[in-house]
């Protein structure tokens with residue numbers, strides 16, 4: 439009897455342990471000894487082409503990652519029932535005391551397309567979940583341009599929901615937490631960051647900051663807060 443070929447997934451697990459881990463062992467062990475202290479909570483779409491570690495150049499211990507279909511944030515009022523995304527945000531802010539929350543959507547997002555086209559009736563949870571993008575939808579047929587705009591509008595909509603979380607609002611008002619809306623264009627390899635003052639998404643290569651939200655207080659040089 440011949441030996442069955444080794445499963446590729448198993449090969450990769452072995453390779454992580456024998457090749458990657460020995461080179462980075464100290465870092466992982468420090469993270470165990472000292473605990474994790476990530477500064478960034480990254481809420482991203484589950485899409486396989488969105489790779490947060492590659493995009494941000496982060497390593498182990500740097501990103502607290504929450505992923506779901508569409509990178510959506512459920513409303514804090516609990517109207518969407520029990521939700522892991524809410525729990526993760528509460529944990530990130532209250533326990534880990536992260537300094538940034540990034541909401542990252544992307545081009546060619548299947549969730550946004552499905553929000554226009556619908557999903558099979560059997561996908562009950564997905565159908566309900568996609569309602570979290572409803573307010574971002576445009577009253578036009580889903581052209582490539584409309585989809586792109588909707589993906590970006592959905593990011594801003596999630597930021598608006600996020601700021602309604604009391605612990606997020608407190609953190610932002612105290613200046614210890616900032617919110618960032620990103621739209622990743624897969625084919626260009628570029629993040630477009632939401633600039634609240636310009637009210638638009640700018641390519642990171644041209645932006646002056648890594649994205650701000652409509653919630654951020656604008657403080658003049660004399661310390662006066664212009665709007666909140």
Ligand SMILES: [Zn+2]
Pocket residue numbers: 483484485507508509544546547548549550
């Ligand atoms: Zn997506």
